[in-house]
Amino acid sequence: MPGSRSMTRLGSLEDLANFGKALKDQRLEEERQARLRAEAEKKRLEEAQIFQRHVQDVKPLPQANRASLDSPKPPPIARQRELDDERVLEESISDHMDVERFLETDDKLSYRRSGIGLDALKRLRSGKWVIKSQIDLHGLRTDEARTAVAEFLRDSVKQDHRCVRIIHGKGLGSVGKEPVLKDKVKRWLVQKDEVLAFCQAPPRDGGAGALLVILKAKSN
Incomplete structure (x- = not known):
């Protein structure tokens, strides 16, 4: 084909x-x-040469003139010391001391340290001492209340508060309607060097649910 x-x-x-x-x-x-590619390489070389010409006279700053940017470290926390202080506060107050032998045999079961005149206690009962600060222990467990009272007394002395009020409650909200902290607070106060005297508060200041306390003066 x-x-x-x-x-x-x-x-x-x-x-x-x-x-x-x-x-x-x-x-x-x-x-x-x-x-x-050749044109791009040529352009890169030309730009590099231009840059070198511009920086050839530049000198680096001396090392000594550089600012240090290191941020200061926070001071260490003396956690062990804090724990030791808390332990001392707790161990310095006992719940089991027989407090009755320290109390005045009156209807208020008042207390005054040796060397404190009866007149100071009478003035406290009559409300002639000015209450400078107070602490309310409602809602606290025994361990919490013990620590809170110790810290409150210490801070009050530092601020030179000579008369303070501690509200321990009347036990109306507790099981059996018994005041759980009332007797314990008295035991704690008797053991504290800061406490010179205390008595049940008059009705206008809390009555059977609170104590008025005279503290020693702030030491200079």
């Missing part, structure tokens, strides 16, 4: 021509990419 052979040769020539064109296009693209 002469016609078929002619058409086959024609197709082969066209394929060869297309293949040659594709190779030429690929070569041209590779040359273009190579030119772009």
